[in-house]
Amino acid sequence: MTGVLPIAIGRATRVLELLLKGGKEYVCIMHLHKPVDQKIIEKELKTFVGKITQLPPVRSAVKRQKRQREIYYLDILDINGQDILFTMGCQGGTYVRKFVHDFGKHLKIGAHMAELVRAKAGPFTDKDWCSLHDLQDAFFLYREKKDDSLLRKCLRPVEFAASHLGKVYVSDSAVDSLCHGASLNLPGVVKVTTGINVDQLVGIYTLKEELIGMGVARLMSEKMISEEKGLAVAPRKIFMDPGIYPKYQKAKPL
Numbered sequence: 001m002t003g004v005l006p007i008a009i010g011r012a013t014r015v016l017e018l019l020l021k022g023g024k025e026y027v028c029i030m031h032l033h034k035p036v037d038q039k040i041i042e043k044e045l046k047t048f049v050g051k052i053t054q055l056p057p058v059r060s061a062v063k064r065q066k067r068q069r070e071i072y073y074l075d076i077l078d079i080n081g082q083d084i085l086f087t088m089g090c091q092g093g094t095y096v097r098k099f100v101h102d103f104g105k106h107l108k109i110g111a112h113m114a115e116l117v118r119a120k121a122g123p124f125t126d127k128d129w130c131s132l133h134d135l136q137d138a139f140f141l142y143r144e145k146k147d148d149s150l151l152r153k154c155l156r157p158v159e160f161a162a163s164h165l166g167k168v169y170v171s172d173s174a175v176d177s178l179c180h181g182a183s184l185n186l187p188g189v190v191k192v193t194t195g196i197n198v199d200q201l202v203g204i205y206t207l208k209e210e211l212i213g214m215g216v217a218r219l220m221s222e223k224m225i226s227e228e229k230g231l232a233v234a235p236r237k238i239f240m241d242p243g244i245y246p247k248y249q250k251a252k253p254l
Helices: 010-020 038-046 096-107 132-145 149-154 172-179 221-226
Strands: 024-032 050-054 067-080 083-090 111-121 166-170 189-192 201-205 211-217 231-238
Touching (some): 038 067, 038 096, 050 096, 083 096, 083 111, 096 111, 166 172, 166 211, 172 211
Parallel strands (some): 166 201
Antiparallel strands (some): 024 083, 024 111, 067 083, 166 189, 211 231
């Protein structure tokens, strides 16, 4: 397999968890073991869109037990004899090789994956990628000529990795408390993006668009704005260091 593989360095490695569960897109060549009419292929592929049950392959990084995954879309790009070129948008943790095997079994003819390219991982796409040679050249240019233009094309801020999540913005006075492990209660919420649901993973941001951490929403977007009291987000992981934002201090009486 080739394609998009986000790599994090330093403290940014802590944000990779967001990408593991993020949506993926693949471009795959599936080889059918016997000829099948194109209309049948198109019709049967549609039945796999939605929730599916997969048993991970024998050689996999997870426990081998049946689990549900979701396929968002399946689009045929080209058919050449028994080779089917298609794109798949799916939930993280979906095994494309296993999908191809199961589809061939579904057609009762057998199939195997001939080639696979990961075109998207969370917010990262094949339009953004750079090779290791690109990165090496960018680092050389920066080291020798102090020119960071190519390096900036290869490296992305940690906020980019969380850009596919709903956003909850907090007041400056709430930032340091969050960095010390406090939960996010409604008085600290300033604004939110629409469409956030209960138990959804969200990013917690400063008003300057800096990523503080991620957490699980305990209220819908509308209630985060309309309610005055209550738990808004239960933090799961904090990326920002304490002390960057000053602690809130009450004004002294005159």
